[in-house]
Amino acid sequence: MALLEVRNLRTYFHTRDGVVKAVDDVSFDVEAGQTVGIVGESGSGKSVTCYSLLNLIPQPPGCIESGTAKFGDTDLLSLSEAGMRKVRGSRIGLIFQDPMTSLNPYLKISTQLIEPLQIHQGASKSEALERAVAELDAVGIPDPHKRIHNYPHEFSGGMRQRVMIAMALITRPEILIADEPTTALDVTIQRQVLDLIKERQEDLGTAVIFITHDLAVVSEVCDYVNVMYAGRFVERADVKTIFNSPKHAYTRALQKSIPAMQLKGERLYTIPGLPPNLAEDIAGCAFAPRCEVKKGDPRCIDARPELVELEREHWVQNCPGCLSARI
Amino acid sequence: MSYLELQNLTKHFTKREGLLGMNFTEVKAVDGVSLNLERGEILGLVGESGCGKSTLSRLIMQLLEPTAGSVVIEGERLAGLPHCEIRKRRRDFQMIFQDPYASLNPRMTVFSTLAEAILTRHLGLASDRHGLRKAVSDLMERVGLDSRFVRKYPHEFSGGQRQRIAIARALATEPKLVLADEPVSALDVSIQSQILNLLKDLRDELDLTMIFISHDLSVVRYIADRIAVMESGKIVEVQEAEDLFTDPQSQITKTLLGAIPRIR
Known part of the structure; x- marks a missing residue:
C-alpha cells in the first residue's frame, strides 16, 4: 500500500x-x-x-x-x-x-x-x-x-x-x-x-x-x-517515459516550448492562447482551445476525457484529439 | 563606431561598519567594466546574484552615477553631462523589468501609460487626439496586444500580457537601446517563449540594440548574439553565444553551465 x-x-x-x-x-x-x-x-x-x-x-x-x-x-x-x-x-x-x-x-x-x-x-x-x-x-x-x-x-x-x-x-x-x-x-x-x-x-x-x-x-x-x-492531471508516468514518450498534446507542447530544447535562430515554439478560466464550465477537453485539433474535428470529443492507463504505469487523458495532435 | 561603449565603468559603494559606523569599507559593485555593443546586437549578461549585474544596468541607464569611467552612446560621453541633458537623452535608452506586476502603475490605463511615453517623442500629438490614439493602438498591435483593451x-x-504592456511602454519613446532585466523569469514556460520571440522580432524590425540580463543560461543562449559573464563586479568572459557553451574559458562560466538543470 x-x-x-x-x-x-x-x-x-x-x-x-x-x-x-x-x-x-x-x-x-x-x-x-x-x-x-x-x-x-x-x-x-x-x-x-x-x-x-x-x-x-x-x-x-x-x-x-x-x-x-x-x-x-x-x-x-x-x-x-x-x-x-x-x-x-x-x-x-x-x-x-x-x-x-x-x-x-x-x-x-x-x-x-x-x-x-x-x-x-x-x-x-x-x-x-x-x-x-x-x-x-x-x-x-x-x-x-x-x-x-x-x-x-x-x-x-x-x-x-x-x-x-x-x-x-x-x-x-x-x-x-x-x-x-x-x-x-x-x-x-x-x-x-x-x-x-x-x-x-x-x-x-x-x-x-x-x-x-x-x-x-x-x-x-x-x-x-x-x-x-486546468485543475486536472492530463498525464502521469515515471520521469523517463514523460520525457521520452509523452502522449498528451499539452505535455508535448510544454516540452517543446523550453528554449534549451530548440535550435538557435529558429522561432521558439509557443502554445497559442491562454489556460482556460476555471470559473467557467469546461465542456469536453480543457486543452481543446489551444490544441491543434480544434473543436469540430471528429477527433475532439464532447465528453470530459478521463485519465486512463494507456500503457503500463502510463496514465493519459483519453482525448483522441490530444493524443493524435502532431506537436 | 559601436553604438554603446562602456569605458572602464566603475561604481564603489561605501559601507559603514563597526559600533558607531566609524569604519568605512568599500564595496566594489562594478569594477572597471569595458564593453562595446554594435547597433542591433543583443548582448546577454549573466552572473550569480550579487555579482553586480543590476548595478551595471543602473549605471548604463543613468540611474546611478559612476565612481569612475563613463557610458558612451553614439560617441557621446554621458558622464559629467548635466541632469537636464541626460533627461533629454533618456528616451533613447529604456528598460524592461522583471516583474510586470510591479513596474506598471496600477492606477493608469494602458492608454495613459503608453500615451505619456509617446508624448516625450511626439509632443505634437498632445493636441491631436486621433493621432495619439492611433499611435497607442499601433504600439499595442506591435507587441501583440488587442487594441480594444486600451482602456483597461x-x-x-x-x-x-502585462509583460507585453511593459515592453510597449519601453518602446513608446522609440528607444535605440533596450535593457531587459530578467524579463521572462517571472513568467511561465509557455509564456516565456512568446515574449522571447517578441523581443527577437522587435530587434529585427526596429534595429534595437539590446542588453538581456538573466540567470537562465538556456534563455540567454537562445536570444543573445554575444554573452558577457560577470563575477564580483568584473566582466570575466565575453564570447559569441554558442562558443560560450561549447568552450567556456572561466571557472565561473563552467560553474554556471554545470548548474543548469538538464532534461535527461
Whole structure:
C-alpha cells in the first residue's frame, strides 16, 4: 500500500465570479521514499492540491467538495483541526517558494527551528537546540553554533532556503511537500538546494512531493511526474517515459516550448492562447482551445476525457484529439 | 563606431561598519567594466546574484552615477553631462523589468501609460487626439496586444500580457537601446517563449540594440548574439553565444553551465 493515497480530490472556490474548480477530481499515490512531481503552469491547481491535503485552504471561500487522502490509517481530508495539527509539521513537512515570507522576521532561527520539536515531540529546550544545531549542520550551514542565534534577514536567499529545509525535516516527516522551492533562487543556488533536498531525502528516506513549473527541474529530481492542466492531471508516468514518450498534446507542447530544447535562430515554439478560466464550465477537453485539433474535428470529443492507463504505469487523458495532435 | 561603449565603468559603494559606523569599507559593485555593443546586437549578461549585474544596468541607464569611467552612446560621453541633458537623452535608452506586476502603475490605463511615453517623442500629438490614439493602438498591435483593451488597467491582464504592456511602454519613446532585466523569469514556460520571440522580432524590425540580463543560461543562449559573464563586479568572459557553451574559458562560466538543470 502506498504511503499516501489521494482519491478524487475536488477543491472548489466559491467566489463572486462563480465556482472556481481549482482542483477537479485528482487522484495520485506517493510511495515511501519516492519523489513525485506535480508540474503545470501558474493557476493550474498544483499548490491548491497540496494545500488541500494539509487543510491550508482558507474556508470559505475554498471548499473541499469530495475526496479522500489516506495517509497510513488516517484520512487527511476528514481530520479535525486538532488532529491535523499533529500531522502538519510533524509527519508532513512543507517548504515554500519564498523563504523570506515563510520565516518569521522577528524571531531568531533557533526559536523557529526548535518549536516543532518542542510541540510535536515534547523535547526539552536544550535537547531541541542540540538537535537543531545538528540539523543546520546537515543542511550545510557553516558555523551552525553561532548562526542558529541569527535572525532570518542575516541569511542570504539560498541559506534561508536551507534553514527552511532544516526546519521542515527536523521532525523527520514521512512526506516533504516542496512548493516551488527553487523558483526564487538563481541557477547555482538552485543547483545546491536541489542537491541538498536529494541528499537529505536519501539520508532520511522521506517521500517528496515536488511542485514546480520548471520541466528541467522535474527531470532532475522526480521519479514520477504528474502533469496538471486546468485543475486536472492530463498525464502521469515515471520521469523517463514523460520525457521520452509523452502522449498528451499539452505535455508535448510544454516540452517543446523550453528554449534549451530548440535550435538557435529558429522561432521558439509557443502554445497559442491562454489556460482556460476555471470559473467557467469546461465542456469536453480543457486543452481543446489551444490544441491543434480544434473543436469540430471528429477527433475532439464532447465528453470530459478521463485519465486512463494507456500503457503500463502510463496514465493519459483519453482525448483522441490530444493524443493524435502532431506537436 | 559601436553604438554603446562602456569605458572602464566603475561604481564603489561605501559601507559603514563597526559600533558607531566609524569604519568605512568599500564595496566594489562594478569594477572597471569595458564593453562595446554594435547597433542591433543583443548582448546577454549573466552572473550569480550579487555579482553586480543590476548595478551595471543602473549605471548604463543613468540611474546611478559612476565612481569612475563613463557610458558612451553614439560617441557621446554621458558622464559629467548635466541632469537636464541626460533627461533629454533618456528616451533613447529604456528598460524592461522583471516583474510586470510591479513596474506598471496600477492606477493608469494602458492608454495613459503608453500615451505619456509617446508624448516625450511626439509632443505634437498632445493636441491631436486621433493621432495619439492611433499611435497607442499601433504600439499595442506591435507587441501583440488587442487594441480594444486600451482602456483597461494592468490588473485586468495576465502576466504575459502585462509583460507585453511593459515592453510597449519601453518602446513608446522609440528607444535605440533596450535593457531587459530578467524579463521572462517571472513568467511561465509557455509564456516565456512568446515574449522571447517578441523581443527577437522587435530587434529585427526596429534595429534595437539590446542588453538581456538573466540567470537562465538556456534563455540567454537562445536570444543573445554575444554573452558577457560577470563575477564580483568584473566582466570575466565575453564570447559569441554558442562558443560560450561549447568552450567556456572561466571557472565561473563552467560553474554556471554545470548548474543548469538538464532534461535527461
